[in-house]
Amino acid sequence: MNISIIGTGYVGLPTGVGFASLGHNVCCIDKNIDKVERLNKGQIDIYEDNLKELFDKTVQEGKLTFAYSIKEGIQNADLVILAVGTPTEPNTNKADLTYIKEASKEIAECEIDRHIVIAIKSTVPVGTGDMVEEIINNENCDIVSMPEFLREGFALHDFFNPDRIVIGTNSEKAKNLLQQLYQDKNVLFTDRRSSELIKYASNAFLALKIHYINEIADLCEKAGANVEFVAKGMGLDSRIGNKFLNAGIGFGGSCFPKDTKALLETSKEFDSKMSLVDTVINGNNFRKMKIAKKIADKAKELNPHGEKQIRIAIYGLAFKNNTDDCRESPAIEIIQHLLNEKDLILEVYDPKANENAKKILGDKVNYYECPKLCAYAVDMLVILTEWEEFKNLDYKLILTSMRDDILLDYRNLLDEEEMKSIGFKYERIGKKYD
Ligand SMILES: NC(=O)c1ccc[n+]([C@@H]2O[C@H](COP(=O)([O-])OP(=O)(O)OC[C@H]3O[C@@H](n4cnc5c(N)ncnc54)[C@H](O)[C@@H]3O)[C@@H](O)[C@H]2O)c1
Numbered sequence: 001m002n003i004s005i006i007g008t009g010y011v012g013l014p015t016g017v018g019f020a021s022l023g024h025n026v027c028c029i030d031k032n033i034d035k036v037e038r039l040n041k042g043q044i045d046i047y048e049d050n051l052k053e054l055f056d057k058t059v060q061e062g063k064l065t066f067a068y069s070i071k072e073g074i075q076n077a078d079l080v081i082l083a084v085g086t087p088t089e090p091n092t093n094k095a096d097l098t099y100i101k102e103a104s105k106e107i108a109e110c111e112i113d114r115h116i117v118i119a120i121k122s123t124v125p126v127g128t129g130d131m132v133e134e135i136i137n138n139e140n141c142d143i144v145s146m147p148e149f150l151r152e153g154f155a156l157h158d159f160f161n162p163d164r165i166v167i168g169t170n171s172e173k174a175k176n177l178l179q180q181l182y183q184d185k186n187v188l189f190t191d192r193r194s195s196e197l198i199k200y201a202s203n204a205f206l207a208l209k210i211h212y213i214n215e216i217a218d219l220c221e222k223a224g225a226n227v228e229f230v231a232k233g234m235g236l237d238s239r240i241g242n243k244f245l246n247a248g249i250g251f252g253g254s255c256f257p258k259d260t261k262a263l264l265e266t267s268k269e270f271d272s273k274m275s276l277v278d279t280v281i282n283g284n285n286f287r288k289m290k291i292a293k294k295i296a297d298k299a300k301e302l303n304p305h306g307e308k309q310i311r312i313a314i315y316g317l318a319f320k321n322n323t324d325d326c327r328e329s330p331a332i333e334i335i336q337h338l339l340n341e342k343d344l345i346l347e348v349y350d351p352k353a354n355e356n357a358k359k360i361l362g363d364k365v366n367y368y369e370c371p372k373l374c375a376y377a378v379d380m381l382v383i384l385t386e387w388e389e390f391k392n393l394d395y396k397l398i399l400t401s402m403r404d405d406i407l408l409d410y411r412n413l414l415d416e417e418e419m420k421s422i423g424f425k426y427e428r429i430g431k432k433y434d
């Protein structure tokens with residue numbers, strides 16, 4: 001099949017590489033000319049496991065090409081996938097559909113005279129398919145909702161092994177084409193509006209689950225219980241399931257924060273109440289402030305008279321492990337809160353996200369390429385992203401180079417007994433410490 005993908009970011013590129021590796025002819029289109037030039041030179045901007053290897057292979061086989069003009073990029077397409085960004089509008093909490101509108105107008109100008117399917121993979125509010133249909137205004141084009149559920153950091157894994165493919169359309173022609181594409185997959189066909197809403201309802205539910213376990217963690221800290229036992233016990237109930245029950249520093253990333261806000265706005269537009277989502281958004285914002293305060297309070301304990309500067313090493317800047325994405329990263333937001341505190345020096349390390357973090361934090365913190373150097377002569381070490389790498393560091397050596405011995409493991413990543421036996425004053429989330 002000839003597939004064109006408009007928007008070559010965290011969704012568009014892995015999706016393009018994935019389809020190309022399955023033998024389809026894929027053209028990845030992006031309006032960012034520099035990005036397209038880099039792609040043509042074999043350089044990719046994002047970090048995803050195994051992406052570079054499969055990218056090189058599919059380009060070499062001639063299955064994956066690039067364009068910055070939609071007109072050029074979709075001229076042979078049977079299927080056009082829209083994967084442009086839908087961030088939050090600058091002054092509201094609504095989804096910003098500017099990129100969707102721009103791309104749709106450009107498709108309209110192509111005056112397509114054969115049947116093609118245009119699938120909206122971007123996360124868009126209910127009714128956006130109707131708007132795109134109006135803009136393109138061409139009977140040869142079937143506008144379909146096909147939301148994306150991949151997880152950053154596991155994008156290719158999820159491309160090849162999706163839990164489900166959701167396709168919202170009433171067009172038999174579109175259904176036939178997409179059935180051909182996903183013949184071995186678990187496909188749920190729905191109407192377009194339901195499909196659009198499935199994506200938001202899913203993300204908001206996951207965000208809600210995270211926030212719920214974080215509130216349970218707070219209660220555990222006060223009541224002398226352990227959130228990890230509580231989560232394990234809850235997760236053994238198949239009605240609840242054990243995923244997304246890791247207490248931590250709050251959710252972030254390019255999806256949950258913006259999608260919960262957009263869903264709430266949609267509910268207001270339709271005069272329908274979503275008080276749970278409202279609570280989750282506010283509670284999650286508060287959580288990052290609360291975690292920052294916990295860190296700052298620990299620092300104050302070391303510096304009761306405000307005489308010295310406290311050096312804190314922070315491991316993890318990306319919003320989660322296995323990605324370099326710092327968009328709405330809770331680690332970055334916590335650092336921003338800490339930067340408002342007096343007498344703190346922040347040393348930071350992330351295996352992949354230092355460069356993206358620099359774009360947000362600039363030179364207000366000190367960046368390191370090596371975790372051991374980052375922790376050298378610090379008073380406290382704080383873990384804010386759950387990278388596997390952090391589990392396997394030589395913490396004995398790290399402790400010997402530190403000025404003081406506090407380790408705040410706010411992703412519950414390390415073995416508490418081991419860290420205590422090494423000599424750390426160790427704390428994690430969801431447990432009472434005196
Ligand atoms: N990132 C994720 O994990 C994820 C998961 C599921 C769904 N989504 C949704 O997928 C969509 C894309 O997300 P992303 O993270 O890949 O975004 P991104 O910002 O990484 O990439 C979007 C790309 O689209 C390009 N673009 C914008 N307008 C264009 C136009 N008119 N023509 C050509 N290119 C254009 C941009 O230059 C950019 O490279 C969003 O709606 C997001 O909510 C993202």
